[in-house]
Amino acid sequence: MKIIMSSIEKLYKWSRLNSLWPLTYATSCCGIEMMSVSASNYDIARFGSEVFRGSPRQADLLIVAGTLTLKMSPILLRLYEQMAEPKYVIAMGACACSGGMYRNSSYSVVKGVDTIIPVDIYLPMCPPKPESLIDALIKLRKKLNDKNPGGRFV
Amino acid sequence: MEKILTDRMRINIGPQHPSTHGVMRMIVDLDGETVENVETVIGYLHRGMEKMAETSTYIQYLPIVDRIDYLSGFFCSYAYVNGIELLMDIEISEKSKYIRTITMELNRMASHLLWLGCFMMDLGASSPFFYTFIEREKILDIFENLTGNRMMYNYYTFGGVKRDIDKENLYAIKKFSDEFVFALKDLEELINYNPIFISRTKNLGILEKECAYAYSITGVNLRASGIKKDLRKDKPYLIYENIEFNVPISENKDVQARYILRIKELKESNKIVQQCIDWLLTNLNNKNIITDVKPLTLKPEGIAISEVESSRGLMQCIIYADGTLNPYRIKWRTPSFYNVQIINEISKGYLLSDLIAIFGSLDIIMPEVDR
Amino acid sequence: MIKIREVDLFENLKRKFDIRIENCPRMFLDKGNELNSVQKDMKCIVKREYSAFDEHLTDDTELKCDTELNHIKPDIYLLRVKKEDIRQILRYLKNSEEYFFERLDCMVCCDRKKDLEIMYLLQSDKYNVKCGIRVEIDKKENQIATVSDIFSNANLEEREIYDLFGIKFINHPDLKRIFMPEDFVGHPLRKDFIIQRLN
Secondary structure, three states: OHHHHHHHHHHHHHHHHOOOOEEOOEOOHHHHHHHHHHOOOOOOHHHOOOOOEOOHHHOOEEEEEOOOEOOOHHHHHHHHHHOOOOOEEEEEOHHHHHOHHHOOOOOOEOOOHHHOOOOOEEEOOOOOOHHHHHHHHHHHHHHHOOOOOOOOOO | OOOOOOOOEEEEEOOOOOOOOOOOEEEEEEEOOEEEEEEEEOOOOOOOHHHHHHHOOOOOOHHHHOOOOHHHHHHHHHHHHHHHHHHHOOOOOHHHHHHHHHHHHHHHHHHHHHHHHHHHHHHOOOHHHHHHHHHHHHHHHHHHHHHOOOOOOOOEEOOEEOOOOOHHHHHHHHHHHHHHHHHHHHHHHHHOOOHHHHHHHOOOOOOOHHHHHHOOOOOHHHHOOOOOOOHHHHOOOOOOOOOOOOOOOOOOOOHHHHHHHHHHHHHHHHHHHHHHHHHHHHOOOOOOOEOOOOHHHOOOEEEEEEEEEEOOEEEEEEEEEEOOOOOOEEEEEOOHHHHHHHHHHHOOOOEHHHHHHHHHHOOOOHHHHHO | OOOOOOOOOOHHHHHHOOOEEEEOOHHHOOOOOOOOOOOOOEEEEEEOOOOOOOOOOOOEEEEEEEOOOOOEEOOOEEEEEOOOOHHHHHHHHHHOOOOOOOEEEEEEEEEOOOOEEEEEEEEEOOOOEEEEEEEEEOOOOOEEEOOOOOOOOHHHHHHHHHHHHOOEEEOOOOOOOOOOOOOOOOOOOOOOOOOOOOO
């Protein structure tokens, strides 16, 4: 019985992780690098993300690209709750990881996205090069392909 | 046939939407499918840039200035650095003026190329997006060789620029600008005479002259209404007096006129870049790019107003300095803050899909609006 | 570009309203025409925490933070008017044949410690001239009349000044917060809203 279940598990892990479709969420400068990744010079469609979906019900990867402010945080939480399981989150850029260069002296920037939603991969730099976003996607797939993927449900 | 009674409907084009160019919320009153009233809600990207200046020194604020308009980082940087140079009476050398001009014009080209790709994607055409991004990546490669980063350059400083521009970079820019003419011709043949494009953009979003003056609109949106006003010709700064270029205007006030003017501006910027390259190639031995000013302990005093013609309009930086290490107040006058206010005026009576086309043609970017 | 005649540009305005000219561009100064002297002696103590490399600053640094800043570059006109006359002056400057300032470039608000101050920057395309008009507002009764029916782009500017400084504009059509969320308490850009920078 275990043999059958483990090979079925391999099959659906392979099919899910090779076709992660992101949501079009871009607030700030990192959004432009996300658009460059989907253009033809650094192509993310070769790695499975064929299209960027507009509605959260149809997407399964949320790349938080940009600064999160006080006024925008209830909306991000609502978007995350509207997505269907299984769903994954990449925090892209210094502003999403920890508040970035606005952490010390700004009154309206939230100090990191992980105060509101759970995060799988942190990607530093301001802004990260498009090659590093592809590297983050590959690391996410390796993390979830493991025997125990850190308590996450694949 | 008897008239069907309809009710007005209020829908929300929320902050997260592929075509709002950032985070902006529009609350639209619809009667069937015609637009009656548009209310815009902004403030979703307010980071407090103006308060951050009061707790940093003048040199610590310099990397933050690039992020006010991330698609034209050189323009914002120039506005801030020029203000301090006016207050302290600093003269910059000829070569650094040419380097500043050539980087600013290449930045204007990159910004217009990105606008073109996103505007066509709003209308539904997805091929021009890929063509323009190929050209844009070539410009960003040049900037990465010169300054070290693709988008936030941190290259200008008080008294000049930080690094010299060498022979390989100049030959790369020359090669790019020679081939750009043919790439632009390909794009024009693809888009200009397409009947769907013409029927979606002609006679839409008419902006009258009195409305433009009342809301203090500048840049391409003003020139598409027939008024010839460009800061590079009225009060020339840097070396724009020695360079020949035209400023195109148009008498139709619609969306198609703004599109045609931006394509013409791309060609004019290309001409300016070629003239600057010729001067720089003949002055390679000149190593004088920075005048020595002690930037860590600057203490200027007074009020400074410095302006620059950026890719979206007129940008000003107003500095109140009181003789200490930190500025007292810095205010940014950004062009997109005023372009947002005319959406309601020029889109009454059109359909909902026309509203997206009109909004895309104004070239609004949200970090400029919210700072 | 039309050249302006070389006399005092705001001579007519001085006869009708009570204004004080603070800066006059050098090309228009007659001989023997002196500007008023300024007072620079208001000091105050602000507590900040600095990093180690600013070794000549300590915790309780006495900083000079209120000056009558009249030294402006580039050389443009600066006037100071009373806050009751502001609507009449702006309407007169916009519509009269002589001045014709068509555009309000922006409104700058600044918190000097004793009061608040707004500067209106006007631009005339016909004569290629810029001028700045300054108004003082008391901190206790912080109200001033709106100018959004004279210049339409003052609508969002005044909402921003209300949000960040707390000044109320009388007869504004829609005065509410614009950048901060609706239930935010306080006005961020005032000088008593202190952010301690820790690094």
